[in-house]
Amino acid sequence: MMVARMLVSRLAPLLACLGLLAIWQAGALTLSTESFPTALEALRAVPAILGDRESLVNILASLRRMSIAFSVALVVSIPLGLMMGRNRFVACFFNPLLMITYPVPKAALMPIIMLWLGVGDIAKMLVIFLGVSLPVIYHSFQGARAVEEKMLWSGAAMGLSAAQRMIRIVLPAALPEILTGCRTGLVLALITMVTSEMIARQSGAGNILFNSLDMGQYDIVYAMIIIIGALGIGLDAAFERLRRRLVRWSEPGFEIPLSFA
Amino acid sequence: MNVKAISTDVLLGIVPIALLVAVWQGISSFGYAPMTLLPPPGLVFMRLVQQLATDTFQQAIIATLFRLFAGFSIAVILGVGIGLAAAASPAVNAVVRPIVRVLAPLPKVALYPALLLLLGFGHESKIVLVAADALFPILLSTYYGASMVEQKLIWSAMAAGTPRHQILFKVVLPAAVPSILTGCRIGLVISCIVVFLAEMITSTEGLGHLLVTAARTFQAVDMFVPLITISLLGLTLNALLQALRSYLLRGFPEI
Numbered sequence: 001m002m003v004a005r006m007l008v009s010r011l012a013p014l015l016a017c018l019g020l021l022a023i024w025q026a027g028a029l030t031l032s033t034e035s036f037p038t039a040l041e042a043l044r045a046v047p048a049i050l051g052d053r054e055s056l057v058n059i060l061a062s063l064r065r066m067s068i069a070f071s072v073a074l075v076v077s078i079p080l081g082l083m084m085g086r087n088r089f090v091a092c093f094f095n096p097l098l099m100i101t102y103p104v105p106k107a108a109l110m111p112i113i114m115l116w117l118g119v120g121d122i123a124k125m126l127v128i129f130l131g132v133s134l135p136v137i138y139h140s141f142q143g144a145r146a147v148e149e150k151m152l153w154s155g156a157a158m159g160l161s162a163a164q165r166m167i168r169i170v171l172p173a174a175l176p177e178i179l180t181g182c183r184t185g186l187v188l189a190l191i192t193m194v195t196s197e198m199i200a201r202q203s204g205a206g207n208i209l210f211n212s213l214d215m216g217q218y219d220i221v222y223a224m225i226i227i228i229g230a231l232g233i234g235l236d237a238a239f240e241r242l243r244r245r246l247v248r249w250s251e252p253g254f255e256i257p258l259s260f261a
Numbered sequence: 262m263n264v265k266a267i268s269t270d271v272l273l274g275i276v277p278i279a280l281l282v283a284v285w286q287g288i289s290s291f292g293y294a295p296m297t298l299l300p301p302p303g304l305v306f307m308r309l310v311q312q313l314a315t316d317t318f319q320q321a322i323i324a325t326l327f328r329l330f331a332g333f334s335i336a337v338i339l340g341v342g343i344g345l346a347a348a349a350s351p352a353v354n355a356v357v358r359p360i361v362r363v364l365a366p367l368p369k370v371a372l373y374p375a376l377l378l379l380l381g382f383g384h385e386s387k388i389v390l391v392a393a394d395a396l397f398p399i400l401l402s403t404y405y406g407a408s409m410v411e412q413k414l415i416w417s418a419m420a421a422g423t424p425r426h427q428i429l430f431k432v433v434l435p436a437a438v439p440s441i442l443t444g445c446r447i448g449l450v451i452s453c454i455v456v457f458l459a460e461m462i463t464s465t466e467g468l469g470h471l472l473v474t475a476a477r478t479f480q481a482v483d484m485f486v487p488l489i490t491i492s493l494l495g496l497t498l499n500a501l502l503q504a505l506r507s508y509l510l511r512g513f514p515e516i
Contacts, residue, residue, distance in 0.1 A: 012359035020363065035378040089273070096274035097281070103495020104488060105454040108461060108469070111476035112484055115298050190368045195458055198370075210462075213374040221374050228371040236366030 013237075035218050042222035049223055055208055059227070062204040065121055066193045069128035073185065076129075077136035078178060082170055084137070085144020098134060106131035107195035119200040124193070131192035132185040139181025143174030176247045186239055190232050205231075297481055305485045312486055318471070322490065325456055325467040328384055332391025333452045340396050340448070341441060344403025348437075349429055365397040369455070373462060387459040394455045395448035399441070406440025407433050442506045449502060453495040457487075 021039045028038040049055045084091040110127050117123040147170050155165045171178075197206030205228055212220035282302050289301040312318040347357040373390050380386040410433050418432045419425070460469025468487040475483035 012355075013362050016359035016363045020360070036375075088270075092270040092273040093277055097277045100278065100492060100496065103450050103453045103499065104492045105457040107454075108457050108472060108488060108491070111472065112481070112488075115479075115481065187366050187368065191370050194368055194370050198462060209371065209374060213377070218378065221378070225371050225375055229367045232366045232368045232371075233363060 037219050037222055041219050042226055045219040045223035046226055049208070049220065049227065058203050058208055059205045062193055062197060062206070063231075065125050065204070066128055066189050069125040070132055070186065070189045072125075073129045073132035073189075074136060074182065077133040078140050078171075081137040081140020081178070081181075082144040082166060082174060084141045085147070085174065086166070086170060091141070094137075098137060102134055102138075107192050107199065110196050110199040114200055119202050124196045124200065124204075127196045128189050128192045131188045135184040135188060136178070136181040139184070140174060140178045143177025143181075144170050146177070147173045176250045179243045179247060183236065183239055183243065186235055187232065190228070190235065194228060297479060300482045300485065305482055305489070308482050309486050309489055313490075321466055321468050321471055321487075322494070325460065325469070325491070326494070328387045328391060328459075328467070329452050329456045331384070332388045332456065333395055333449060335388070335392040336395035336399055336448055336452070337445060339392070340399030340444065341403050344400045344441075345407050345429060345434065345437075348404050348407035349433065361397065361400065365401070369394045370458065373459060377463060382463055382465070387456060387464070390459050391452050391455050395452045398447040398451065399444040402440045402444025402447075403437060406437030406444075409440070410436040438509055439506075442502070442509070446499065446502055449498055450495060453491060453498070457491050 021043075024039040028036050050059075080094070084094055106127055109130065110123070113123045113126055117126065151169050151173065152165055155169050160168060193204070194206040194209070197204035198210045201207050201211065205224065209221065209224040209228070212218075212224065285299070285302050289296070289299050343353075343357060347354045369390060372393065373386070376386040376389055380389060414432050414436060415428055418428055423431060456467075457469045457472075460467035461473050462469075464470040464473075468491055472484055472487040475481075475487070
């Protein structure tokens, strides 16, 4: 019984994927327009894209830009967020600036940044960096703010310096919250990656997607949607595994159900 | 915190913004950047004020706001509804949870070409994209808010004779409101971003369209104006939501 239940919960996302594809298939068959191919046709076009050397290079270039920008954003944002959380002066200094820039669509800066830096990698990475850093800063800030004062006092009493307290107490205590921010940032990085390549049509996954839309190659459009979607789901699942390992101590081992009966 | 401390905090917060504007002004007035790349801030804000009075610009704002609100409302209704249902019923939860796990990390912008092909270039495709993007943060925070409701509250309500079907609306929903509003706030920011992007990709009206047309003709001043406008819109809507929050949560301690 337990094994069966485990198996079902493991397979549930897969079943959901299959269910969604089935709904797509049924919808496409009932509508049967040229611009909406069935799920099977789209899936059939996937290996053709991945097998094509040029598109594969494009997709890998996108991923490289995204991972570099994501890592740089983490290196800058986490320390800044933690400092903001522990120091009122730093928080007051940066908070209004972040509040103003939060609702600005980062990918919309792309045309302006392109004017300055050209259409190359640096412009795209800068946009992804901006998109990722805000949620990570925000969550690190919230996480560091919620650290219990007593633990810091104990650390200070035991002779830890301010920098040591930051690394040995604040960072681990804020880690669950930081990783929540990183997860949001990861999804945002992917979104910004696609949009930046769509605006600066030069290379990358977003470029293939929107070029095929313009040229009316509908099966490639949908196949690219599947590939980008699978990238998102795969990266998120990998990150979630990593997160669970890192913060296993902070979560209850079982889920507490809510009962109305 | 006394009044004086608050005012120094505000002053401290203005410093980086003022610095940013000063550096911007410095770069353009000392000639490090030509006018075509970085127009001075004064010119941009003058242009903003001038544009705000024109008919076309107002129409663009109205088109953008309409799409934003339509998409956001759909997301709130669906998100709160599905979130509550998933928290209340294990059967719904078993269905919704895996679907959400698959769809939430999917970059929705990638779906936009499909929406364009299915729904056309008008309002519908953009509204659906905004709703799809804003839905998941609202749904997830509703679900977590509703499943964190203290069991004691539900038992007390049942002991006091509340019928079971009313518990959801009389106990669980009000208790989950703080969490729901947090989700709405995230959803609102995302809506602002997404509506702008959708309009940039394909549109004949709206703020995003204005940015794209300015970019195509290399009018740097006109490129900054829609960006500043959407940022101001986001801040205003955020402040309105904050006001709604402090009104709705006026009995609650410190939130």
